[in-house]
Amino acid sequence: AQKVTQAQTEISVVEKEDVTLDCVYETRDTTYYLFWYKQPPSGELVFLIRRNSFDEQNEISGRYSWNFQKSTSSFNFTITASQVVDSAVYFCALGEAGGSGVTQGGSEKLVFGKGTKLTVNP
Amino acid sequence: EAGVVQSPRYKIIEKKQPVAFWCNPISGHNTLYWYRQNLGQGPELLIRYENEEAVDDSQLPKDRFSAERLKGVDSTLKIQPAELGDSAVYLCASSFGGGFGEQFFGPGTRLTVL
Numbered sequence: 001a002q003k004v005t006q007a008q009t010e011i012s013v014v015e016k017e018d019v020t021l022d023c024v025y026e027t028r029d030t031t032y033y034l035f036w037y038k039q040p041p042s043g044e045l046v047f048l049i050r051r052n053s054f055d056e057q058n059e060i061s062g063r064y065s066w067n068f069q070k071s072t073s074s075f076n077f078t079i080t081a082s083q084v085v086d087s088a089v090y091f092c093a094l095g096e097a098g099g100s101g102v103t104q105g106g107s108e109k110l111v112f113g114k115g116t117k118l119t120v121n122p
Numbered sequence: 123e124a125g126v127v128q129s130p131r132y133k134i135i136e137k138k139q140p141v142a143f144w145c146n147p148i149s150g151h152n153t154l155y156w157y158r159q160n161l162g163q164g165p166e167l168l169i170r171y172e173n174e175e176a177v178d179d180s181q182l183p184k185d186r187f188s189a190e191r192l193k194g195v196d197s198t199l200k201i202q203p204a205e206l207g208d209s210a211v212y213l214c215a216s217s218f219g220g221g222f223g224e225q226f227f228g229p230g231t232r233l234t235v236l
Contacts, residue, residue: 004164033222043211044125045165045227091164095222108222109178112164 002027004094006113013082014121021077021116023092029053033095034068034075035110040088051075082120089115124148126228128214134234140202143231147195147216154191155225156199157213165213171197201233209235 003026013019025034036048049059051068059066063080079086093112127146135141147154152173157165168187170178173194182189186205191197201208211232215225 035222037227043213043229043232045213045215045225047224047226050222050224093164108170109167109181110165110222110225112166114163 002094002096002109002111004092004111004113006090006092006116008116009114010117010119012119012121015084016081017120018078018080019082019118019120021079021090021092021118023075023077023113025073025075025092025094027073027094027096029096031096035093035095036066036075036077037091037093037112038088039091039115045091048077079118082118084120084122087118087120089117091115126214126216126226128212128228128231130231131229132232132234134236135204136236137206138203140200141204141233142198142200143212143214143233145197145199145214145228147197147214148226151216151218151226152194153217153219153223154197155215155217156189156197157215159211159213159230161210168199204233204235206235209233 005024007022032053034051037045038048039045049066056068065078067076091112093110095110129144133141154171156168158168159165167181169176169182169189171191174191187201189199211230213227213230215227217223217225
């Protein structure tokens with residue numbers, strides 16, 4: 001069964017500090033997708049990144065970077081030089097595509113972790 | 123471009139009352155999702171539509187929940203009758219195609235059942 005664990009419930013940092021949000025997942029599928037979403041106080045989840053199981057390259061986008069390690073089933077998210085506007089709840093999510101890949105009309109269910117609330121203080 | 127629109131933003135009802143939520147997805151997005159997010163939890167999928175067809179409703183409590191997406195655009199999620207445990211935020215999302223593409227979320231409807 002799919003499972004996503006975000007062990008850090010809440011993190012509080014001071015502006016300009018670097019912070020890493022942990023995500024550990026469980027899946028039996030060979031083909032799957034990993035996501036990070038940001039949920040600011042307004043409530044709308046904002047897509048940050050999608051990674052498929054065959055692409056273990058780390059990714060950097062501005063102050064954001066992601067470390068995908070299949071060996072440890074982890075997909076961690078680092079914010080460099082955090083800012084107050086980064087304060088939000090961050091969700092990691094897993095989507096299983098099935099061993100043969102994604103099929104139209106199949107069960108394309110995203111399973112979310114419980115989220116990590118990040119507070120960046122000025 | 124307008125995002126996903128949901129209404130109402132907040133709803134307070136007494137238990138056993140019916141309630142309905144409305145969602146207007148981003149124009150051109152054929153896939154629509156309804157999620158429920160309990161306090162302190164991540165969203166959980168209730169139902170997914172491809173155009174007007176519900177292709178995954180395995181998580182929808184069908185005894186009291188129903189949904190429709192007429193003409194493959196707007197969608198309505200209904201609860202009848204509501205129970206105390208239904209208090210949550212109901213999120214609508216849309217995407218262009220399925221296949222785990224980027225989902226765009228609306229602001230949600232916060233339901234409180236008294």
